[in-house]
Amino acid sequence: MKIQNYINGEFVNPIQNHWIENYNPATGAVYGQIPNSTKEDVDKAYEAAARAFPKWSNTSLDERSKILSKIADLIIEKLNFLAAAESKDNGKPISLATQIDIPRAASNFQFFANAITQFSSEAHESVGLNAVNFTLRQPIGVVGCISPWNLPLYLFTWKIAPAIAAGNCVVAKPSEITPMTAFLLGEICTEAGLPNGVLNIVHGLGASTGQAIVAHPNIKAISFTGGTTTGAYIARVAAPMFKKLSLELGGKNPNIIFADCDYEKMLATTVRSSFANQGQICLCGSRILIEEKIYEKFKKDFIKKVSELKVGHPSEATTNIGALVSKEHLEKVKSYIDIAAQEGGKVLFGGERVTVKNFENGYYLQPTIIEVSDNKCRLNQEEIFGPVVTIMSFKNDKEALHLANDVQYGLSSTLWTNNLNRTMQFSKQLQTGIVWVNTWMLRDLRTPFGGQKDSGVGREGGFEALRFFTEAKNICIQYESPF
């Protein structure tokens, strides 16, 4: 099957006719081709977006909102079809794609369909100066959205929905590793009546297609989610052109467990926060820190629970852990298990590839638990982004806080305790953009989402996203008194 670019409402081949192979991670086999778009394709997408902008930015909020809602409805209508496509393209269990990825993609559109009707700006009366100031929030123009492979349609739409709700036109690129649901979204947008050119989707490698979007002089804002190294590179390319940038990057998130927590809830959630989506979620709690007095008990119970997880073909309803996204990624994740051995880490469970009957070439790996003693080890400092977690103990609050913050990343953290004073102290002092207390990945789309330190710049979600995708202009009017 050949995936095509979606430009000006039409599906087209890449101008230079360059293609990349698309793999099914569950089987290791090629099952399609996608364009490796070049600068010419991105220019064409930009031109379509620029032509659509005057009309779209003047389309009433009511009309924009209706179209976004319609896209959400169509995503739900095609839920099973889209979930199957996502699972095949990414290797994630079908249950996860059906329950999380695709419903969330619909929610992204529905949320911003509503949010845009409630978005407002400030007015300031300059008392004593006979002046009034108000803020106009105008769409930027043509914006670029670039997304990663781990939550393909979920994160792609998380950017596109607020961008178009705010009146922008978009040139978007999904990951070349998981292009399928982005391709299917094009058809849905046409069916929902989104005018041609408002959303243009170009497929291809980061170094060619992605680079062309970031370097385009008239694409004035880039919303990017992906690795920290890529984010730093994009920032360097974009900075001389003074582009607006939103960077959602990697994480190495602590999961801090105190003895006074609700133990059973913590244990079940920790299994999920460690291994959901094969551990390939930027928010996974990959560093588990446990209070010394429950360390041995936790170790035993956690190993038992993890050993019950079923690694299997993503399309099977009983599969808990599917395939990793690519051969390269599997090798990268596996290399950390070797690094652990060199660093003195002890594999408590897993560490080996899994052979799934009839799918021997799929990219399967056991959920892996590694015990470490030094937070400075590479396993605790570098993002692995796979089904590998480390566990280590701490003695007291001070040590726990130090260990939690002692990394370059600062995306999210999870705290398990029933002590209110501790909750408040940690919430204030954890250097992460999100702190979950006694829960994990509970999302309310109105909240600011993003990371501190090397985990990114800017916040997505709610009005933060609408602020990012608009330019604030101050209008100051002075008046004379007629009497």
Ligand code: NAD
């Ligand atoms: P990646 O950085 O390799 O790629 C992300 C996207 O950027 C892809 O579409 C890719 O083609 C594109 N890209 C690559 N090089 C580019 C360049 N030079 N110019 C423009 N675009 C370029 O990341 P990935 O491997 O796809 O995703 C995994 C990473 O994403 C992990 O680090 C993970 O933590 C992070 N992530 C972060 C969040 C968050 O919200 N903070 C969410 C999900 C994933």
